[in-house]
Amino acid sequence: MAEIELSAGTIEYTDTGGDGPVLVFLHGVAIAPSVWRHVVRELSGEYRCVLPHLPLGSHRRPMRPDADLSLAGLAGLIGEFLERLDLRDVTLVQNDWGGAQVLVAHGGAQRVARMVLVACEAFDNYPPGIPGRALVAVTRIPGALALLGQLLRFRAVRRAPGGWGWMSKRPVPDDVMDEWFRPLREQAGVRRDLTAYGRGVPPREVLLEWAERNRAFPGPVLVVWAAEDRLMPLEHGRRLADLYPRGRLVTIADSYTLVPEDQPAALTGVIRAFLTESRAAAS
Numbered sequence: 001m002a003e004i005e006l007s008a009g010t011i012e013y014t015d016t017g018g019d020g021p022v023l024v025f026l027h028g029v030a031i032a033p034s035v036w037r038h039v040v041r042e043l044s045g046e047y048r049c050v051l052p053h054l055p056l057g058s059h060r061r062p063m064r065p066d067a068d069l070s071l072a073g074l075a076g077l078i079g080e081f082l083e084r085l086d087l088r089d090v091t092l093v094q095n096d097w098g099g100a101q102v103l104v105a106h107g108g109a110q111r112v113a114r115m116v117l118v119a120c121e122a123f124d125n126y127p128p129g130i131p132g133r134a135l136v137a138v139t140r141i142p143g144a145l146a147l148l149g150q151l152l153r154f155r156a157v158r159r160a161p162g163g164w165g166w167m168s169k170r171p172v173p174d175d176v177m178d179e180w181f182r183p184l185r186e187q188a189g190v191r192r193d194l195t196a197y198g199r200g201v202p203p204r205e206v207l208l209e210w211a212e213r214n215r216a217f218p219g220p221v222l223v224v225w226a227a228e229d230r231l232m233p234l235e236h237g238r239r240l241a242d243l244y245p246r247g248r249l250v251t252i253a254d255s256y257t258l259v260p261e262d263q264p265a266a267l268t269g270v271i272r273a274f275l276t277e278s279r280a281a282a283s
Contacts, residue, residue, distance in 0.1 A: 001053070006080050008073070009063035012053040013081075016044040021279065022087050024050045026078065028096025028120075029127065029135065030057035030194070031167075031258075032180050035095065038264030043272065052081050055193045056097065058180045062189025069193055070200025071126060072106060075099045079108030089113045091275060094120055096128075096167070096257055104217050105210035114219040114278050116271055119226045119257045122236045123211050124204040128257075129231040130162050139198030149185030152177075166230040168258040214243050220281075221247040222274040224267060226255040248274075 001012040014033060023043065025036045033051035040049045054074065055063045063069060068076070078099055082090060091114045094100045098121030103109050121128050127135055138144040151157045152164075158177055159165040183190040201207075221244040225237030234251075241249035250270050255262035 003061075004081070004084055006077060006084065008055065008067035008069065008077055010061045011055075011077075011081060012059070012061060014049075014051040014053075015085075016040065016047075016049040018044075018048045020047040021089065021091065021275070022050060023047045023091045023093055023275075024052070024078075024082065024087065026052070026092065026094035026097060026099055027054065027058075028056065029197070030180060030184060031096060032058040032176075034176055034179060035258060035260050036093075037176075037260075039260050039268050039271070042264075042268045046272075047275070050085070050087065052078070054078075054097075054099075055190075056197060057184050057190060057194040059190060059193070060183050060187075062187060063193050065192070067193075067196070068200075069196040071099070071102055071197070071202065073200065074197065075102035075106060076108055078103050079106075079111075082111045087111055091116065093271065094118065095260055096120055098122055098126060101214050102210055105213040109217065112219065113282075114221065114275075115217070116222045116224065116274065117240060118224040118259050118267065119229050119232050119237075119255075122232070122240045124207045125232065125236060126201050126207055127198075129166070131164070131166065131231065134162070136198045136201065139195040145184065145191040145194060146188075149181060149191070152181040152185065167256060168261045169228065169254065169256045170262055172258070172261055211243065215245070217244055219246065220274070220278040222270070223247060223249045224259060224270060225249065225251050226257060226259050226262070227251050227253045228255060229257050231257050 092112045093116040095118040223241040241247040259267045
């Protein structure tokens, strides 16, 4: 991984390089960029794929103690990352987390030409569903995140209903989940960062107002939703696509929230088609 120093601290990232159009992939809470490994493997020959390892609980480099790691602060960090790497005409691709919409709401998406929003937080569903509310509760109990990190060593906990078991329909490989959860278990600084995020999600009315601001985003937006998602309501996928002047919804069958894990080939196909179509229209 490469590294870059941002206002919050040192961010690790992967960059496949090349002269192709730039895709920036965003991951969710306590999930690393490796969630995109299958999709990136297929697209990296045509596109420059950049994957920042965001300080959302799976990162290996804790941020500065005074860093703004609220939802808005982390969304701003994406904009700063794009600026520091001088990435332009970016396609922002996200899954699970809803930081892209927050970036747009705060006017930081000048370098973003189009977006692919895959089964993600939207409107007032931050953090999403029962697991999201449980995570917020855990961040408010001293020592609870450390205990959770230890429990996540066990497959039964990882696949438990109401937690990560509702994230993917098929088990994520153990070595991949080990990568996701080890920093949370081993580093107090990472737990501190995740606690700051969990306590930095604004009230429902603020989230809904931020969502409304996304109507001003002028670029094409592909919304990809999982037909069997247990955390992100299907209604939110339809509403999200309708929110954008150039939004479109595609539904993928036989998948939960982590579509890049459950249906990577189908997801890659719809992303490739969207990019080809939107770039041809721009030309």
